[in-house]
Amino acid sequence: MAATGAAAATAAAAAPQWRTLIERSLKKNRSLAYSRYVQLATVRPDGRPACRTVVFRGFLDGADALTFVTDRRSEKVGQSAANPAAEVAWYLPVTREQYRVTGALRVVAAGDGDAALAAARRKAWTNMSDAGRSQFVWPHPGLPRIAADEAAFLQPAPDSAGDPVADFCLVVLNVEAVDYINLKQNRRIVFSQQQEGDAAAAAAAAGAQAAAAAASAGGGSGGDGSEGEGEVPRDPPLTLAGWTATEVNP
Amino acid sequence: MAATGAAAATAAAAAPQWRTLIERSLKKNRSLAYSRYVQLATVRPDGRPACRTVVFRGFLDGADALTFVTDRRSEKVGQSAANPAAEVAWYLPVTREQYRVTGALRVVAAGDGDAALAAARRKAWTNMSDAGRSQFVWPHPGLPRIAADEAAFLQPAPDSAGDPVADFCLVVLNVEAVDYINLKQNRRIVFSQQQEGDAAAAAAAAGAQAAAAAASAGGGSGGDGSEGEGEVPRDPPLTLAGWTATEVNP
Known part of the structure; x- marks a missing residue:
């Protein structure tokens, strides 16, 4: 806590x-x-x-x-x-x-x-x-x-x-x-506090971050939810303020 | 239950x-x-x-x-x-x-x-x-x-x-x-299932029933909440379907 x-x-x-x-x-x-x-x-x-x-x-x-x-x-x-x-x-x-x-x-x-x-x-x-x-x-x-x-x-x-x-x-x-x-968009994102040294989670979250950024851009293209999937960068940046974001099924 | x-x-x-x-x-x-x-x-x-x-x-x-x-x-x-x-x-x-x-x-x-x-x-x-x-x-x-x-x-x-x-x-x-x-009316009523033989609760609830009925009559007179208080009948009827209603402070 x-x-x-x-x-x-x-x-x-x-x-x-x-x-x-x-x-x-x-x-x-x-x-x-x-x-x-x-x-x-x-x-x-x-x-x-x-x-x-x-x-x-x-x-x-x-x-x-x-x-x-x-x-x-x-x-x-x-x-x-x-x-x-x-x-x-x-x-x-x-x-x-x-x-x-x-x-x-x-x-x-x-x-x-x-x-x-x-x-x-x-x-x-x-x-x-x-x-x-x-x-x-x-x-x-x-x-x-x-x-x-x-x-x-x-x-x-x-x-x-x-x-x-x-x-x-x-x-x-x-x-x-x-x-x-x-x-409206049938999208769901789970934000959780990152465990220190949890590099695998950070890598997994990086792709989700991109998807989340697309979702937060507003407007919405109809919610097929396919943007940004699977595009994990080779050297993922740490997420902001110690949080990870993961897109999950609604 | x-x-x-x-x-x-x-x-x-x-x-x-x-x-x-x-x-x-x-x-x-x-x-x-x-x-x-x-x-x-x-x-x-x-x-x-x-x-x-x-x-x-x-x-x-x-x-x-x-x-x-x-x-x-x-x-x-x-x-x-x-x-x-x-x-x-x-x-x-x-x-x-x-x-x-x-x-x-x-x-x-x-x-x-x-x-x-x-x-x-x-x-x-x-x-x-x-x-x-x-x-x-x-x-x-x-x-x-x-x-x-x-x-x-x-x-x-x-x-x-x-x-x-x-x-x-x-x-x-x-x-x-x-x-x-x-x-809107600053009124609060608690409904609970009546315990069998709980005559004291039934008596206490009877006055609240009257107040609740006033509340449920709709429209509302401004919510001073003073109607029906303290008017406990001598021979209180059982509440409907085994439920008691008690008006409580909001």
């Missing part, structure tokens, strides 16, 4: 290709506000899966990690403490693309000792809408709704300029793999 | 309220073809979660179970064999509603001995589009894409009137609980 610091170091080089693809997809889908909604899966303490919709809040400054926000009282906080493994499914309707982003969650609560993450939490708070900030002072999510609590849903939103309220948490997904599928 | 037979028996009575809500939501979101896309979370054999987008194919005939289709070669088939627990997240953009549907998966492959499920699998096959049927004769999903396989992506679709191809599977989600949230 990539630590945030390590991710920040590699991000100083070029962004990994999966991030470039996501940013391009978000731009093409920006007419739909809910294209920033993704489904986040975690595992409950009893071993069963949990899945809910969350809002993508952007990439972490200086890193290729995804950020979300949550309430410290929510079930996903306890779930990720016991098992940080997570997978996000992100469906983008305009371009008919899906990203599956696999990684480990890091919940940044009030008092977190990592100064960069504490700053990111504060920034996320400032960027929230009034309606978004209000939810963090509502009664405990998931508990039975009772009449005595109703006034609490009507209180004014906490100030965006002040400290985040105690229950406001930033959620960071440190990315380990990305599975990208383009349903 | 409810067996399909038991679900069919209770469905002979009125549909559970969560199903009525889903059907109403689908109608209101029918302008978006992708409102039938949901995210399905399972657990991988190594204990990490998996999450991907699948298409809702309707309720199982005679039951309140959700159906999907999949390729027997897909990872979710192996995952659900080892751990059938699943959760679907369903976000509906027009109405800003989310359903989280928790339950157990049953994969119906070729040669399944359950005659009703085998018939449902055949019906699902017939209802697929040509493009949908084609995918089940494509090269093994997830394996590296190679030039020698490209012609296989171009072969004609298998006949809808014939037997489903061997790799075509129906996936049934037998529902155990539903967590419904309406983001």
Whole structure:
């Protein structure tokens, strides 16, 4: 699992290709506000899966990690403490693309000792809408709704300029793999972090990189998926930022 | 975990309220073809979660179970064999509603001995589009894409009137609980299967039923969420089809 610091170091080089693809997809889908909604899966303490919709809040400054926000009282906080493994499914309707982003969650609560993450939490708070900030002072999510609590849903939103309220948490997904599928073109690319010295994988990935570059050029020629196959250069370059890309069958 | 037979028996009575809500939501979101896309979370054999987008194919005939289709070669088939627990997240953009549907998966492959499920699998096959049927004769999903396989992506679709191809599977989600949230109205209702003799839960649920009925009446008065609270009748009726509904804090 990539630590945030390590991710920040590699991000100083070029962004990994999966991030470039996501940013391009978000731009093409920006007419739909809910294209920033993704489904986040975690595992409950009893071993069963949990899945809910969350809002993508952007990439972490200086890193290729995804950020979300949550309430410290929510079930996903306890779930990720016991098992940080997570997978996000992100469906983008305009371009008919899906990203599956696999990684480990890091919940940044009030008092977190990592100064960069504490700053990111504060920034996320400032960027929230009034309606978004209000939810963090509502009664405990998931508990039975009772009449005595109703006034609490009507209180004014906490100030965006002040400290985040105690229950406001930033959620960071440190990315380990990305599975990208383009349903218009019937293309699928799996991005994974390269193992050091894995020259065979690098060679295999080089041809896929060319295919992926063709896919990311946009427009699409109808998706027969035959471009770039089998053209492995003799001296393959290392992939960007330690990632390999492999085109696989959809 | 409810067996399909038991679900069919209770469905002979009125549909559970969560199903009525889903059907109403689908109608209101029918302008978006992708409102039938949901995210399905399972657990991988190594204990990490998996999450991907699948298409809702309707309720199982005679039951309140959700159906999907999949390729027997897909990872979710192996995952659900080892751990059938699943959760679907369903976000509906027009109405800003989310359903989280928790339950157990049953994969119906070729040669399944359950005659009703085998018939449902055949019906699902017939209802697929040509493009949908084609995918089940494509090269093994997830394996590296190679030039020698490209012609296989171009072969004609298998006949809808014939037997489903061997790799075509129906996936049934037998529902155990539903967590419904309406983001426009800031209302949330949890539906769970009633334990026999759980009179206290039935009494608590009765007030929530009234609130849920107000929510399901549609239109919405602005979502202050105060209707029906605290009005527990002295002699609460049993909830429909063995389900309880509890309004909880969003």
